[in-house]
Each structure stands twice: as structure tokens, then as C-alpha cells.
Amino acid sequence: MKAMNWYRNNWYYVGGIIFVVLAIAMSLFGEHIDPVRRIMVVGFMGLLIHQFEEYVLPSGFPMVWNIVQSGERERYDRYPMNKNTSFVCNVCIMYPLYIAGIIFSDCHVWGLMLMFFSIGQVVIHGIIFNVKMRRLYNPGVATCCSSSSLWASTISGMWRRISRWRGGTMWRRLSC
Numbered sequence: 001m002k003a004m005n006w007y008r009n010n011w012y013y014v015g016g017i018i019f020v021v022l023a024i025a026m027s028l029f030g031e032h033i034d035p036v037r038r039i040m041v042v043g044f045m046g047l048l049i050h051q052f053e054e055y056v057l058p059s060g061f062p063m064v065w066n067i068v069q070s071g072e073r074e075r076y077d078r079y080p081m082n083k084n085t086s087f088v089c090n091v092c093i094m095y096p097l098y099i100a101g102i103i104f105s106d107c108h109v110w111g112l113m114l115m116f117f118s119i120g121q122v123v124i125h126g127i128i129f130n131v132k133m134r135r136l137y138n139p140g141v142a143t144c145c146s147s148s149s150l151w152a153s154t155i156s157g158m159w160r161r162i163s164r165w166r167g168g169t170m171w172r173r174l175s176c
Helices: 002-032 035-055 061-069 083-103 108-133 141-146 148-164 170-174
Strands: none
Touching (some): 002 083, 035 108, 035 141, 061 108
């Protein structure tokens, strides 16, 4: 229980360490990895650095979410986005989805789902939050809108997947 509490309070630092390890591994061994899988790993790295910006440097994303999206004015530091919901959304949901996308990189549905998620991040951080806050910056917008890893993985991943769709029914095109 103590270890889980520690991880719940520090998962974004662990994600930063995983980012550094993956960056080193990709620079040393990336050329030996299948191109689609490499794109998925780079996308996961983009997610990790994006979360680091949201929760560590400069941080403040839960408060922005609570005020801007949920309209919370009294307990904006705790409700509805708090350490537990952030942990569940990012670690328990997004990490397994990205890891499954890396493992099953030949399955088009996984890759497209994660690429549309990345596009959604750009819309939320780059447009919706900025318009509602009347500011140019919010926690997560720098890595989301300018990160070459998110844009590169999204654009090249979609191009690769669409270029593989030749012939057959729609189901066969979307299946693994």
C-alpha cells in the first residue's frame, strides 16, 4: 500500500524517467525496430513528456481542468480532477493503451485510436483551453502543439496506416 501511494503521488516523475530511458534506447536501437512500432514508441514518448509538462514543469493542469472544463470555483484544487483521477486516467488507462499499441503495432485500430487521441489533445490544449482561458498558454500546450514527436507520430502513422489499406472490405481494412 505504501508503494502504491508513493507511485500515485510520483507517477509523472516516473514517466519522465521512462521518457529518458526510451530516448536513449531509441537513439541506440531505434533503427532496428519496425517503423510502425517506432512511430508508436515515439508517440508514447510524446505522451510522457506532455504529462511531465502538465503535472511537473510548470504543472497546474488539474486546476486548469477543474476551473475551465468543470466550472469548479470553490474546491478547484481537488474536484473533479485530483491525484486519484489523474493517476487513473493517465497510468491505468493511457499507459496500457499506448503499450498495447506498441506491442500490437500491426493492428490498425490501435494505432488510429492513439493518433486520434493525440489530435484530440491538440484541439483541447491548443484551442479549447486557450479560448476559454483567454490566454496563449496552459499546462500541456507546449509539448502538445509543438512536440515534433506527437505531430510526427500522428502524421506519419496515419500515412503509413492509410497506405497499407489496399482492397478488401472495411472490416478487413480495420482488423489486425
